[in-house]
Every structure is written in C-alpha cells, then in structure tokens.
Amino acid sequence: MRIFQLGFLTAALCCAGCVHGLAQNVVTVSECPGKALPLTFQVDCTHVADPAMKQQCKIFAQNQACKVFFAYRDITGINLEQDCSVFKYTIWDADQWQHPRGEGGFAVRCGAEIITDVALKIDSPIGTYDVHEILHVYQEDLGALPYEHILFGPSMAEARKRIGDNKGYWDAMTQMKEGMARSRIAFDKGTVVGDQCVSAEIYTEEDLYLKDPRNVELMYRKLERGRLKDQTDRERRFNRMYDVVSGGMAKQFLLKYCPVF
Numbered sequence: 001m002r003i004f005q006l007g008f009l010t011a012a013l014c015c016a017g018c019v020h021g022l023a024q025n026v027v028t029v030s031e032c033p034g035k036a037l038p039l040t041f042q043v044d045c046t047h048v049a050d051p052a053m054k055q056q057c058k059i060f061a062q063n064q065a066c067k068v069f070f071a072y073r074d075i076t077g078i079n080l081e082q083d084c085s086v087f088k089y090t091i092w093d094a095d096q097w098q099h100p101r102g103e104g105g106f107a108v109r110c111g112a113e114i115i116t117d118v119a120l121k122i123d124s125p126i127g128t129y130d131v132h133e134i135l136h137v138y139q140e141d142l143g144a145l146p147y148e149h150i151l152f153g154p155s156m157a158e159a160r161k162r163i164g165d166n167k168g169y170w171d172a173m174t175q176m177k178e179g180m181a182r183s184r185i186a187f188d189k190g191t192v193v194g195d196q197c198v199s200a201e202i203y204t205e206e207d208l209y210l211k212d213p214r215n216v217e218l219m220y221r222k223l224e225r226g227r228l229k230d231q232t233d234r235e236r237r238f239n240r241m242y243d244v245v246s247g248g249m250a251k252q253f254l255l256k257y258c259p260v261f
Contacts, residue, residue, distance in 0.1 A: 025044070025045055025046045025054070026042065026043070026044050026045070026046065027042070027043045027045070027057050027058050027060075027061040028040060028041070028042045028043075028061070029041045029042075029061045029062055029064075029065035029066070032065060032066035033066070035066075035070075037065055037066070037069075038079075038081040039069075039080065039081040039084055039085055039086060039087060040085065040086045040087070041061055041064050041065035041069070041086075041087050041088075041089075042061075042086055042087070042088045042089070043057050043060055043061040043064070043088075043089045043091065044088065044089065044090045044091065045057040045091050047090070047091065047092045047093055047096050048091055048092075048093055048116050048120070049093055050093075050116075053116055053120050053121075056120040056121075056127070056128050057091070057120070059127040059128055060089075060091075060119060060120060060127070060128045060129060060130070061089075063126060063127060063128065063129040063163065064087075064089070064129060064130060064134065067126065067129065067162075067163040067164070068129055068130065068131055068134060068159060068163055069087075069134075071131075071158075071159045071162040071163050072131075072134065072135065072138050072155070072159055074162070074217070075155060075158055075159060075162070075216060075217055075220065076138050076139075076141075076155070076217075076220045077217065077220050077221050078138050078141045078220070080137065080138060083110065083140075083141075084109075084110035084111075084137075085110075086110065086111075087110055087111055087134070087137070088110065088111035089111060089112055089113075089114060089119070089130070089133075090111070090112075090113045090114075091113075091114055091115070091116055091119045091120065092113065092114070092115055092116065093115070093116050094115050094116065094117065097115055098113070099113065104117070104118040105118055105119075105130070105132060105133040106133070107133045107134075107136035107137050108137075109137075110137065111137070112130070112133035112134060112136070112137065114130060114133055118130070118132075122168075124165040124167060124168050125164060125165060125166065125167065126163060126164050126165055129163065129165075131155075131156045131159045131160060131163075132152070132156065135152060135155055135156065135159075136148075139151070141225070142220075142223060142225060143225040143226045143227050143237075144226055144227055144228055144229060144233070144234045145234060146195075146197070146198055146201060146231065146234040146235045146238055147195070147198045147201070147202070150198075150201065150202070150205075150238065151205055151216070151219060151220070153172070153176050153179075153202065153205065153206050153209070154176075154205055154206060154208075154209035154213075154215075154216040154219070155216060156172060157169055157172040157173055157176060157209070158209070158213060158216050160172055161213075173210075176206050176209075176210070177210070179206070180203060180206055180207065180210075183199060183202075183203045184203070186199075187199075187200075187203070187257075192257075196257040196258075197235050197239075197254075197257050197258035197259070198235070199257070200253065200254055200256070200257040200258060201235070201238055201239065201242065201254070201258070204242045204246070204250050204253065204254060205219060205242065208242065208245055208246060208250070215245050218244075218245045219241060219242070219245055222241045222244045222245055223237065223238065223241040224237050224240065224241070232259045235258050235259060236258075236259060236260075236261055239251075239254050239258055239261055240261050242254060243261065
C-alpha cells in the first residue's frame with residue numbers, strides 16, 4: 001500500500017537541512033547529516049491531536065531515517081530501497097485507529113500505520129522511534145516465515161544498541177534472558193504451549209544472540225529464501241540456518257521439537 005502525498009509539502013528546510021514539514025502534520029526526511037539516505041522517510045501525523053505529541057513527529061522521522069534504517073540495513077543485509085523509494089508512517093491517536101483494537105501497529109508495503117502511544121511516547125536517550133513495524137517490512141525479503149515475529153528478539157535488541165538506546169537495549173536483554181529461563185523450564189517439563197518447533201526456534205535464536213551478538217547478522221545472511229506456504233518447509237529452512245550459524249550445535253536440540261532438516 002503506497003500512499004504518497006508529497007506534493008503539498010512545503011519546501012522550507014529545517015535547520016538540520018534534511019527535514020521538511022507542513023504545520024507539523026507531515027514530516028519528510030530525504031537526507032541525513034554526513035551520509036546519503038537512499039530513500040525518503042515520511043511521517044504523517046495528521047491524525048495526532050495533541051500539539052505536544054506532534055512536536056515528537058520530527059524526532060521520530062529523523063530517528064527512523066538516520067538511525068533505525070541504517071541499523072537494520074547493517075543487521076539484515078537487506079537494502080530496503082530496492083523495493084521502496086519512500087517509506088511512510090501514518091500515526092493515529094487510539095480513538096481514530098483504523099485497525100483492530102489491541103494492535104499497536106500494522107505494517108504495510110513500504111510503510112506502517114502505528115498508534116501515537118507506541119510511536120511517540122518512547123522514553124529513550126535519543127527520543128522516540130520504532131524498531132518493530134519497520135522490521136516486518138524488512139522481513140518481507142525473507143520469504144515465508146514460520147512465525148510472524150521470528151528473529152525479532154535479537155534483531156530489535158541489536159537495533160536498540162546500535163541506535164544508542166542503551167536503556168532499551170538492556171531492558172530487552174533482561175526480558176530475553178528471563179523469557180529463555182521460562183522456556184527452558186517448559187522444555188524440561190514438557191509443558192510448552194503452542195507450536196513446539198517455533199518455540200524451539202525462538203529459544204535457539206535468542207541463545208545464539210546472547211552467546212555472540214554478531215550471530216544476528218549471520219542468521220539473516222545464512223537463511224535460504226523460500227516462498228512455500230507449507231509450515232514444515234518454513235521451519236526446515238530456518239532450522240538449517242540456525243544449525244549453520246551454531247556450527248552444528250543447534251541440530252540436536254531442534255530435532256527434539258521440529259521436523260527433520
């Protein structure tokens with residue numbers, strides 16, 4: 001879904017030389033200080049009522065364009081600009097949200113729709129940003145996934161670290177370790193709920209990341225792309241990747257809960 005409304009943007013440049021805006025409703029970032037930006041980021045805050053929240057739109061746009069984009073480009077090895085000339089965020093107040101209640105964001109082709117509380121109220125040293133919905137768009141390049149949030153734990157933690165949100169990074173690491181401890185108990189007791197193979201894959205990717213953060217880049221680069229809808233095929237592709245990244249150490253664990261490779 002590409003909704004580009006660039007024609008009505010003012011040509012006035014902000015003091016940083018890279019952000020355009022019209023009454024703080026729409027912010028466009030087309031370049032970043034000291035480095036070329038190969039696509040344009042647009043943030044539409046028309047549906048944000050609070051003027052104080054609209055003040056955050058410029059910071060959000062700059063962080064997405066000049067920090068998050070480059071972090072995920074390095075982490076995933078995926079060049080988003082090959083498919084998207086413009087990445088557009090539309091931010092909505094909760095009472096105007098156009099999607100099912102309970103969902104804080106919704107990724108679309110070359111963009112995302114996201115509620116104000118999720119997009120503009122992050123408390124971090126660098127200001128507000130999004131590392132979740134944009135990752136869904138990056139992962140379209142991976143083909144069919146065994147689970148919609150596969151690789152999300154390591155990817156988002158690493159992205160937070162690289163963009164300079166140290167608190168967010170350590171919070172994510174703590175949550176990851178606590179989640180792994182609970183999963184380990186569930187595996188040992190045989191009380192895993194839901195798809196056991198997907199649970200084993202998530203446990204494996206987080207374990208690999210905690211052992212060596214560089215493994216998150218390898219996971220993206222070693223994964224075979226595939227478009228088959230069969231769940232077993234999706235799991236096999238990812239399991240082969242986990243085993244390669246682990247140096248052959250992950251296979252024994254994964255085979256307890258997943259189909260053969």
